Amino acid sequence: MDLEKLLADRLAQAFSAMAGGPVDPVVRRSQHADYQSDAALALARRLGRPPRDIATEVLDRVELTDLCAAVEVSGPGFINLTVAEQALGTLLARMATDPRLGVAVSAAPQTVVVDYSAPNVAKEMHVGHLRSTVIGDAAVRLLEWLGHRVIKANHLGDWGTPFGMLIEHLLDLGESEAAHELSVGDLDSFYKAARAKFDADDAFKERARLRVVALQGGDELTLRLWRLLVAESEKYFLTVYDQLGVLLTEQDFYGESYYNDMLGPVTEELDGLGLLRNSGDAACVFPEGFTGRDGQPLPIIVRKRDGGYGYGATDLAAIRHRTRDLGATRLLYVVGLPQRQHFEMVYAVARHAGWLSPPAVAEHIGFGSILGSDGKMLRSRAGGSIKLVGLLDEAVTRAAELARQKNPDLPEAAIADVARAVGIGAIKYADLSTDRIKDYVFDWQRMLSLDGNTAPYLQYAHARIRSIFRRAGIGQITAASISIAHPAEHALALELVNFGTVVTGVEQTLEFHRLAGYLHTLAATFSGFYEHCPVLRAAGEVRDSRLALCDLTARVLHQGLYLLGITTPDRM
Numbered sequence: 001m002d003l004e005k006l007l008a009d010r011l012a013q014a015f016s017a018m019a020g021g022p023v024d025p026v027v028r029r030s031q032h033a034d035y036q037s038d039a040a041l042a043l044a045r046r047l048g049r050p051p052r053d054i055a056t057e058v059l060d061r062v063e064l065t066d067l068c069a070a071v072e073v074s075g076p077g078f079i080n081l082t083v084a085e086q087a088l089g090t091l092l093a094r095m096a097t098d099p100r101l102g103v104a105v106s107a108a109p110q111t112v113v114v115d116y117s118a119p120n121v122a123k124e125m126h127v128g129h130l131r132s133t134v135i136g137d138a139a140v141r142l143l144e145w146l147g148h149r150v151i152k153a154n155h156l157g158d159w160g161t162p163f164g165m166l167i168e169h170l171l172d173l174g175e176s177e178a179a180h181e182l183s184v185g186d187l188d189s190f191y192k193a194a195r196a197k198f199d200a201d202d203a204f205k206e207r208a209r210l211r212v213v214a215l216q217g218g219d220e221l222t223l224r225l226w227r228l229l230v231a232e233s234e235k236y237f238l239t240v241y242d243q244l245g246v247l248l249t250e251q252d253f254y255g256e257s258y259y260n261d262m263l264g265p266v267t268e269e270l271d272g273l274g275l276l277r278n279s280g281d282a283a284c285v286f287p288e289g290f291t292g293r294d295g296q297p298l299p300i301i302v303r304k305r306d307g308g309y310g311y312g313a314t315d316l317a318a319i320r321h322r323t324r325d326l327g328a329t330r331l332l333y334v335v336g337l338p339q340r341q342h343f344e345m346v347y348a349v350a351r352h353a354g355w356l357s358p359p360a361v362a363e364h365i366g367f368g369s370i371l372g373s374d375g376k377m378l379r380s381r382a383g384g385s386i387k388l389v390g391l392l393d394e395a396v397t398r399a400a401e402l403a404r405q406k407n408p409d410l411p412e413a414a415i416a417d418v419a420r421a422v423g424i425g426a427i428k429y430a431d432l433s434t435d436r437i438k439d440y441v442f443d444w445q446r447m448l449s450l451d452g453n454t455a456p457y458l459q460y461a462h463a464r465i466r467s468i469f470r471r472a473g474i475g476q477i478t479a480a481s482i483s484i485a486h487p488a489e490h491a492l493a494l495e496l497v498n499f500g501t502v503v504t505g506v507e508q509t510l511e512f513h514r515l516a517g518y519l520h521t522l523a524a525t526f527s528g529f530y531e532h533c534p535v536l537r538a539a540g541e542v543r544d545s546r547l548a549l550c551d552l553t554a555r556v557l558h559q560g561l562y563l564l565g566i567t568t569p570d571r572m
């Protein structure tokens with residue numbers, strides 16, 4: 001059903017027969033025809049023959065008459081393919097009757113752990129956590145839809161030395177006051193107040209130090225206070241997740257503390273392998289090939305002399321647990337780019353220790369920063385870190401404004417729904433539609449614009465198609481006979497049949513901007529179709545066929561946006 005793959009498979013056979021070994025036909029969408037294959041150019045040198053000859057011979061050997069209306073060699077040796085209307089019609093008809101829109105579940109389903117969101121207890125989530133949450137959520141949705149077993153791992157920062165000062169501050173405040181501050185999301189002032197005392201007051205500092213020792217020693221009272229901090233923060237994070245409409249739940253909190261019992265055995269195993277070395281006041285591993293600016297090997301701190309374990313030790317334990325106990329073969333870490341080296345070092349050690357061996361792989365799904373309009377890291381007006389909840393509220397308020405302007409007849413209750421879908425959708429889409437490796441500028445105007453590569457544009461395109469059906473009083477589309485004749489239908493058909501190719505591409509790369517870009521092109525191509533091809537005013541089979549194209553477009557937009565975590569109101 002995947003047209004690009006069908007074409008590629010056929011060409012691959014012909015190329016490979018010629019070259020006497022496997023050849024990637026490098027099939028892609030083309031400006032000059034529907035698809036093109038560039039393989040002859042690369043092969044020319046290997047075979048010592050002119051690329052045009054190779055391309056011509058391939059076309060002699062390949063059987064494409066059922067799929068293509070025209071195939072020709074062009075330029076220095078490209079193969080240009082024009083897809084047959086008949087083939088498009090058949091593919092679309094199949095797609096229309098398939099609830100999965102022609103996208104098959106994976107033939108090799110994996111157990112995938114997605115490590116994402118991961119805010120820190122008693123600390124405000126910052127925009128980096130927002131990016132991780134949004135990208136991770138899309139990864140979970142897409143991989144689950146393709147039939148993988150996905151384990152959501154919210155690697156909450158819920159352990160370590162800061163808890164000494166946090167617990168002491170909690171005691172100073174009194175439990176109920178502290179719980180109140182935390183549960184309403186006043187995490188930043190709580191953390192800062194603790195920090196300020198820690199920095200200014202030696203007696204407090206000493207209390208904090210002793211408290212860390214008590215925490216690590218399993219002191220009951222201390223553990224109870226620690227749990228209180230964690231529980232109140234989790235409650236707050238869950239309200240943010242709820243507001244964001246992401247799939248994370250309280251079952252998905254696998255904080256750093258979850259791995260505490262595994263740290264001892266992990267350390268022993270590393271020691272047994274001869275990987276531990278004492279350096280300064282800690283036992284460390286030095287993975288090969290990582291050096292600092294001074295040329296000295298870089299350590300992962302495993303265990304400090306005071307008995308505490310490092311952030312890296314926990315990540316080592318987590319890898320070992322995920323591959324060994326959970327049976328995962330794909331580990332995704334959706335964490336900002338500044339932690340890239342940390343993860344590369346952790347993976348290197350895990351490989352060395354035998355905790356990450358084929359088929360298991362670990363991938364850092366890194367991302368850049370969100371910038372303000374001044375091109376610097378996004379900050380609040382006062383210069384502090386942005387409160388995420390405030391940001392999300394503002395998105396919804398702005399979207400409500402927009403909805404009222406756009407459609408004054410919409411009842412207030414509907415406005416609230418649309419505002420949430422559009423406001424939250426706009427924030428997510430702004431994030432997912434840019435190459436995640438890059439920084440992007442947070443810009444209300446642009447993300448809420450009704451035209452351009454934005455969520456509102458796509459949501460509006462979807463709602464507009466739904467309104468075609470409403471106006472005509474048509475419920476479910478049943479006629480699935482689709483015939484392509486007009487060039488605008490042809491263009492739309494090509495986009496529609498490409499959905500599966502795009503989704504399975506993103507399954508590998510987790511480059512969601514490719515899915516976003518696809519949906520945007522689809523919506524724009526639909527506009528062209530709708531402008532040139534009357535739908536409701538057409539008659540008979542043409543009308544049915546065009547209605548089926550409309551319906552398919554709406555379904556692909558809906559599903560594609562769903563995979564990005566964005567909802568599609570039927571009316572806007």
Ligand code: ARG
Nearest residue numbers: 115118119120155156157335
């Ligand atoms: N809590 C960390 C932070 O805020 C992110 C954790 C990422 N995941 C991990 N397995 N280390 O930076």
